[in-house]
Amino acid sequence: MARTEEQNEKIRDATRTSIKNAALDKFSMKGLYATRIQDIAESAGIAQGLLYHYYPSKEAIYVDLIDDGLEKIIEASLCLRDMDGTAKEKIDFALKSILQTIQISSNFAQNSRFITQAVNSTAIPPEVQKVLDEKRDIPYQIIAEILAAGQEEGSVVDGDPRTLSTLFWANINGLSAYFTTWKNPGELPDYRLISSMFFRRE
Amino acid sequence: MARTEEQNEKIRDATRTSIKNAALDKFSMKGLYATRIQDIAESAGIAQGLLYHYYPSKEAIYVDLIDDGLEKIIEASLCLRDMDGTAKEKIDFALKSILQTIQISSNFAQNSRFITQAVNSTAIPPEVQKVLDEKRDIPYQIIAEILAAGQEEGSVVDGDPRTLSTLFWANINGLSAYFTTWKNPGELPDYRLISSMFFRRE
DNA sequence: GTCTATATCCAGATAGAC
């Protein structure tokens, strides 16, 4: 009995998801160039040729994932911005959440790592660069906004909010990179240490 | 008139230096796999084939540079450890110096960036991994030692010194990556912000 | 929708002339 169109669509969706998961896994660990199409196909459990029924090229998968990844980070940032609470509560919440995702090596941490790696390489295809240029700055802006609000409140230290925001993300990215690659990474620092950089003493 | 052996050696040294500089430049920006032998040769101003009179493979250049780079960082760390002064003076001095190298994009910053990129990829040849395993941890240990001494003095906050050291380097690496890749990176944060994480309030 | 087999291309590495 022939498959219906809906069944086919389900199969396609499942395969596409496998490919994306496998690709994110490989790309986040080895980068664009050291990852072979074959690696992704194997990890997704499909033949190498089949991958080209889903994506026209290796690059295309990469661009797709970059876009997804940035969207997730942006969404989380917006959510943070729009929640109730003081700047300190928001920053502390963000730090706690992110450190935890790093600790348990969640998908979100994998994503961050992947994006960071992409950003930190200048050898990226133009399409990727385009997406990065459009979206990469947003999380930095949002944290800067939150910190600026905190300066109004009087809780956040003086200084250019964007510079403080850069320092915030540098901590996240630096820790995320460290803890996903080190063999015996030890324990994560307490979020309060990082938080203390941004707030006045009581 | 034929060249003497010394003259030849000088020429060889100069060419080798060109190759290493070119390779560090390319590798630090694009990584091992996205950098082609041809890129390095072009940048060094020599023919592609000539490169193989100096190094047996692309990997070999990479290993050589990783080793050099780690040695430089280790040397600087040891120098810091052995200087006179309190833990706070040492950490502040280190932060000030490193932030400045990032600002002026000095060789040292390029080095840090190169090493960080190597460490953050799991797709590295075994020879590279070996060098990294042997030497990468030393700067972390040294900063941990300094911070532990600071805890004895009573100036450094409580907590596992190695964890604090990890946070220290995460800041350096995160900032270094950011400021070498961003187009309009803005200004660097004040070293005192970072320093304040590690020391007790007065 | 998935697979195997194949064509194509490109980068790493070698050989030999100057």
Place this chain on the structure above:
DNA sequence: GTCTATCTGGATATAGAC
């Protein structure tokens, strides 16, 4: 010591069978 020309392997991408 340096160059140009060439070989070779491996990865991307395509074609065609099931």
